[in-house]
Amino acid sequence: MRDSMKDSIVIFSATKARHLLRAGFQIIDIKPDYNDTTHMRSVFVFRYDERIHQYLKENKIA
Template sequence: MNKDSIIIFTAKAARKLLKSGFTIIDIKPDKNDIDGKRSVFVFEYTEELMEKLKEK
């Protein structure tokens, strides 16, 4: 599997990843949000990021 980015849908999770030193690539509007108020956060894909996401 070859990925270069991963999308995070909550600001809380994105903030936690940023504080842990992971790199954010972009912030985009959430296309599934009818009101247009939510954003999604695009992070650089790394194995370390995947391990961090598996933690609770």
């Protein structure tokens, strides 16, 4: 899938999600992490923005 066709991006880290929220990126959903056998973790779904990858790289969050 080309980047221009994406409509969301999934973040698996609460710390990364918090940084993105503070930077003004829009979260659209929070879901359980179905790969987590303890059923205690969540994944954070953000609206796709071309700047999101660049932000993660520049701030050494990725």
